[in-house]
Amino acid sequence: MKEILRLEHIQKYYGNQGNITKAINDISFSISEGEFAGIMGASGSGKTTLLNCISTIDTVSAGHIYLDGGDVTEIKEKELARFRRENLGFIFQDFNLLDTLTISENIALALTIHHVPAHEIEGKVAEMAGTLNITDILDKYPYQVSGGQKQRCACARAMINKPKLLLADEPTGALDSHSSQMLLSTMQSINKQLGATILMVTHDAFSASYANRILFLRDGMIFTEILKGGDSRKAFFEKILDVLTMLGGGQSDVR
Amino acid sequence: MYAKLIFRNAKRSAKDYLVYIVTMTICVMLFYGFLSITSKYYNPDVGTEYEFTLVSDGLKMAICAVTLLLLFLIRYVNNYMLRRKQKEFAIQSVMGMEQKTVAWIFFAETFLMGAVSILIGIFLGVFCSQFITGMLLSAYGKDYKLSWTLFPDTVSLTICFFAISLLAVGLFNVRTIRKIKIIDMLYADKQNEPNIRKSRYMPVISVLYAIILLLAAVTGISQMYYYSDPRFPIPVHIMFWGNIIAPAVSFLLSVVWCVAHKKWSFNRYVLAAAVLSLANIGFAASVPVIQKKYMLSSGAGTLNKYLMFLLVYVIFWICCTIYLASNLLSEWKEESPEHKYRGTNLFFFGQIISKLHTTSKTMTLICLTFVLAVFLFVAAPALTGWASGYLEVRSLYDVQICTRYNDVYKTEDLPKDNYELITSFLDEKNIAVAYDCTFNLYLPNQEDFHKRMKWDFPVVAISLSDYNALRKMLGYEPISLNEGEFTTQWQTIATEEERSEFLLNHTVLSTDMGTLSLAENAYHLEAIGETVYNSYTDVIYIFPDSICGDLLAVMRDRYVRTETAIPYNEAIHLENAFVQKYPETPDNGNGVQYYIRTSTQQINSTIAGNFILQATFVYSAVVLMVICLTILSLQQLLDAAHYKYRFGVLRKLGVDRHETEHLILKQLAVWFGLPIAAAAFVSIIVAAYFFETISEEISAYIGVGALLTQVGIMICILVILLTCYFISTWILFQKSVTE
Numbered sequence: 001m002k003e004i005l006r007l008e009h010i011q012k013y014y015g016n017q018g019n020i021t022k023a024i025n026d027i028s029f030s031i032s033e034g035e036f037a038g039i040m041g042a043s044g045s046g047k048t049t050l051l052n053c054i055s056t057i058d059t060v061s062a063g064h065i066y067l068d069g070g071d072v073t074e075i076k077e078k079e080l081a082r083f084r085r086e087n088l089g090f091i092f093q094d095f096n097l098l099d100t101l102t103i104s105e106n107i108a109l110a111l112t113i114h115h116v117p118a119h120e121i122e123g124k125v126a127e128m129a130g131t132l133n134i135t136d137i138l139d140k141y142p143y144q145v146s147g148g149q150k151q152r153c154a155c156a157r158a159m160i161n162k163p164k165l166l167l168a169d170e171p172t173g174a175l176d177s178h179s180s181q182m183l184l185s186t187m188q189s190i191n192k193q194l195g196a197t198i199l200m201v202t203h204d205a206f207s208a209s210y211a212n213r214i215l216f217l218r219d220g221m222i223f224t225e226i227l228k229g230g231d232s233r234k235a236f237f238e239k240i241l242d243v244l245t246m247l248g249g250g251q252s253d254v255r
Numbered sequence: 256m257y258a259k260l261i262f263r264n265a266k267r268s269a270k271d272y273l274v275y276i277v278t279m280t281i282c283v284m285l286f287y288g289f290l291s292i293t294s295k296y297y298n299p300d301v302g303t304e305y306e307f308t309l310v311s312d313g314l315k316m317a318i319c320a321v322t323l324l325l326l327f328l329i330r331y332v333n334n335y336m337l338r339r340k341q342k343e344f345a346i347q348s349v350m351g352m353e354q355k356t357v358a359w360i361f362f363a364e365t366f367l368m369g370a371v372s373i374l375i376g377i378f379l380g381v382f383c384s385q386f387i388t389g390m391l392l393s394a395y396g397k398d399y400k401l402s403w404t405l406f407p408d409t410v411s412l413t414i415c416f417f418a419i420s421l422l423a424v425g426l427f428n429v430r431t432i433r434k435i436k437i438i439d440m441l442y443a444d445k446q447n448e449p450n451i452r453k454s455r456y457m458p459v460i461s462v463l464y465a466i467i468l469l470l471a472a473v474t475g476i477s478q479m480y481y482y483s484d485p486r487f488p489i490p491v492h493i494m495f496w497g498n499i500i501a502p503a504v505s506f507l508l509s510v511v512w513c514v515a516h517k518k519w520s521f522n523r524y525v526l527a528a529a530v531l532s533l534a535n536i537g538f539a540a541s542v543p544v545i546q547k548k549y550m551l552s553s554g555a556g557t558l559n560k561y562l563m564f565l566l567v568y569v570i571f572w573i574c575c576t577i578y579l580a581s582n583l584l585s586e587w588k589e590e591s592p593e594h595k596y597r598g599t600n601l602f603f604f605g606q607i608i609s610k611l612h613t614t615s616k617t618m619t620l621i622c623l624t625f626v627l628a629v630f631l632f633v634a635a636p637a638l639t640g641w642a643s644g645y646l647e648v649r650s651l652y653d654v655q656i657c658t659r660y661n662d663v664y665k666t667e668d669l670p671k672d673n674y675e676l677i678t679s680f681l682d683e684k685n686i687a688v689a690y691d692c693t694f695n696l697y698l699p700n701q702e703d704f705h706k707r708m709k710w711d712f713p714v715v716a717i718s719l720s721d722y723n724a725l726r727k728m729l730g731y732e733p734i735s736l737n738e739g740e741f742t743t744q745w746q747t748i749a750t751e752e753e754r755s756e757f758l759l760n761h762t763v764l765s766t767d768m769g770t771l772s773l774a775e776n777a778y779h780l781e782a783i784g785e786t787v788y789n790s791y792t793d794v795i796y797i798f799p800d801s802i803c804g805d806l807l808a809v810m811r812d813r814y815v816r817t818e819t820a821i822p823y824n825e826a827i828h829l830e831n832a833f834v835q836k837y838p839e840t841p842d843n844g845n846g847v848q849y850y851i852r853t854s855t856q857q858i859n860s861t862i863a864g865n866f867i868l869q870a871t872f873v874y875s876a877v878v879l880m881v882i883c884l885t886i887l888s889l890q891q892l893l894d895a896a897h898y899k900y901r902f903g904v905l906r907k908l909g910v911d912r913h914e915t916e917h918l919i920l921k922q923l924a925v926w927f928g929l930p931i932a933a934a935a936f937v938s939i940i941v942a943a944y945f946f947e948t949i950s951e952e953i954s955a956y957i958g959v960g961a962l963l964t965q966v967g968i969m970i971c972i973l974v975i976l977l978t979c980y981f982i983s984t985w986i987l988f989q990k991s992v993t994e
Binding site (some may be wrong): 010057078080081082083084085086088090092096097099100101105109110111112113114115116118119121122147157 | 545592593595596597598599600601602605607608609661752903904905907908909911912914
């Protein structure tokens with residue numbers, strides 16, 4: 001498999017001289033095309049900082065991030081917006097949908113920002129909505145639909161430009177268990193059917209069990225990494241719980 | 256601890272609500288500045304011939320009335336602050352603070368901000384007062400000296416007025432906060448704004464409008480029944496019929512919609528009603544114009560009634576336009592995917608439409624207030640120019656006595672007096688007389704004596720010697736006239752067309768004493784006062800003395816010029832004494848109406864009136880304008896939290912900073928542009944209509960060029976005010992969204 005993302009000795013410090021917090025302390029790993037990877041860890045372990053660095057929302061203190069061969073850390077400020085637009089898709093815990101637009105318009109917004117010709121937009125939105133099973137709510141506003149539907153809309157918006165990498169930050173954080181399950185199945189199917197590469201940050205062992213590979217962070221470093229391989233999801237879930245037990249000395253680390 | 260919290264909050268809020276504080280300060284400044292000249296300690300040196308209390312009393316009332324509008328602004332900003340701070344209140348309550356305490360802390364905080372504004376405002380008001388004193392003294396033609404004084408009565412009135420306003424609004428807020436549940440406060444920012452489509456605002460307006468339409472149609476019918484005549488020219492008939500048909504059709508439209516509202520959406524009804532309201536506006540506006548042009552008579556108060564209808568139609572039209580704006584934009588967006596899906600347009604439309612949906616009521620109010628402000632700005636120079644120009648034409652003599660025979664029905668009752676009362680009064684007061692002229696005005700044909708219809712009033716004549724005496728009083732060269740000839744003297748207000756047409760039709764004039772022909776020098780235009788003309792006429796004939804003796808003298812006037820100006824108090828005494836002997840009202844038995852005018856009193860009341868008018872208009876316009884612009888800009892700035900989130904999403908989706916800035920500018924341009932464009936459109940029409948109705952007075956007393964310059968200056972002030980607000984809102988908005 002082709003390598004799509006590679007991190008080399010990433011470090012991120014906060015604070016000033018004499019009072020430095022190392023949010024990320026020398027992390028290196030890589031992700032291949034079509035992979036569904038998860039990042040787990042306790043609060044303050046550096047998960048979100050790492051995701052922010054990969055998504056270019058934050059800058060690294062040292063090290064390099066390569067996306068599809070290009071060095072993300074070298075991109076100029078002015079080029080960053082275009083880079084994000086062309087290469088990355090985002091799913092956030094609080095959906096980040098615009099309440100002034102309908103579901104279909106929210107999805108279409110990502111296309112219009114991408115300068116997709118107007119006559120292609122409606123077809124593409126309908127196609128993506130079909131894949132994510134949200135066709136019947138396309139004309140509704142975000143406040144008229146459920147959390148799960150909102151998150152699937154966010155998923156559709158993130159996927160519609162076929163990004164090289166889909167970044168998900170606690171995507172199930174604001175959902176009930178049923179909606180979480182639906183969303184995770186959806187993410188799994190876009191990973192399998194559309195071949196999307198997904199990097200998901202989560203607290204939740206159940207959510208993580210949908211991924212194929214999990215990186216565990218502790219105090220800004222990679223603690224360990226496990227692969228699903230041929231295991232069933234249930235077996236993988238057990239494995240994750242075992243690691244978490246080891247990682248934090250018990251279930252108390254898992255929210 | 257609480258005091259610390261209050262000061263800290265106020266300090267932080269001061270940054271948030273800078274616009275509010277600045278506005279309050281400006282309002283206090285204007286209030287103090289204008290009110291200071293009504294202070295009893297304020298004694299500008301305007302001279303003995305002027306009485307200053309005329310200004311003070313009128314102005315005090317006007318300023319206080321206008322300033323009441325500020326309560327609306329204070330209440331509005333407080334409401335917004337309340338909504339914005341609800342989450343903070345919730346946290347304080349959750350922490351265990353009593354809701355009562357939370358409410359009082361908020362009260363103290365807003366009061367503190369208001370108090371700071373009042374103090375700064377009074378300080379700046381002292382400067383403003385100087386400016387107004389300058390304006391006042393130049394109006395009375397005196398030199399202006401700087402004097403730095405703080406008037407205790409004005410200061411206390413200003414403090415009282417604003418403190419009571421803040422207190423009233425603050426107490427209302429306390430009540431509101433104490434009543435809100437903590438859970439509602441916590442989720443206040445998650446609530447959607449009320450949807451205007453579900454509110455009853457527009458249906459209620461439509462019902463009221465329908466009632467007015469019915470009233471207008473009934474008025475139209477009664478006017479037609481009582482005052483129409485088949486001999487009237489076609490435009491008059493169109494006016495009569497239009498004022499019945501247009502409101503009736505509009506009313507029927509409402510009724511039809513009520514019956515068939517399931518088939519027809521409310522928006523379509525509003526659109527149709529808005530279009531029809533334009534027709535209503537046209538017909539109602541034609542009433543004063545046509546009445547004036549064709550000298551139609553109508554019942555008392557009819558004109559006011561039609562001006563009221565006109566106002567209602569204009570307001571309704573603005574309501575409809577703003578109400579429909581978001582709808583039309585939505586429809587246009589849906590029908591044109593090319594525009595909808597271009598770049599960030601989707602986001603932009605979303606921003607505008609959602610905001611318009613929820614604020615169309617406020618927008619309508621802003622638009623109306625704007626029109627009013629512009630009208631006040633533009634009307635002030637026209638009206639004051641008219642009044643001062645008119646003053647020059649009418650106050651040519653120190654004492655003018657004139658009569659009217661409109662209610663005299665027997666020729667023996669006509670006035671023949673010499674008004675000796677004046678002579679003795681002036682002697683008694685040691686006021687030397689420079690010129691004195693008592694003269695008759697004659698009817699060329701005695702049979703015209705009973706012509707009393709407005710359009711039928713006969714032109715009167717003056718003898719050549721009397722006319723030349725008047726000219727001498729005013730410093731003009733005397734004129735000469737051959738036997739068997741006559742000439743004419745015209746009022747300033749008469750137009751050239753009227754004059755030419757009249758002279759063309761009156762080359763030969765038959766009188767009771769034979770026929771006269773028009774002299775070579777057919778007309779004279781110098782202003783000789785407006786009381787020599789007969790009612791409803793703009794011209795008098797000048798006849799040779801030889802024939803005047805045998806004509807019927809219908810009016811007897813006396814004009815006096817004194818060596819020195821009559822002091823104000825003496826002028827009032829003279830007027831009172833005259834009125835006692837010769838009452839103005841025609842109940843004195845024979846129906847003759849007597850009038851006395853002294854130039855002292857005319858100049859005084861005109862200058863005072865002008866000053867009150869100008870000061871009030873300018874003050875009101877500035878206050879209204881500031882209120883409008885503050886609300887417009889606050890609406891955007893206070894929603895910046897929402898916008899920060901939305902623009903944040905956009906940035907995460909990969910929209911660069913430059914594009915975001917462009918979007919912000921576009922959004923603000925529409926936000927300020929829509930109400931201002933609608934208001935400008937209405938204002939231009941209103942102003943054009945207003946100037947058209949007084950066009951004769953403008954050309955007679957002000958001059959088109961002078962008026963345009965004045966109006967131009969006013970418009971410049973408006974544009975500068977607008978630009979300042981727009982730029983500051985833009986900078987603050989950008990800062991709060993992108994920081």
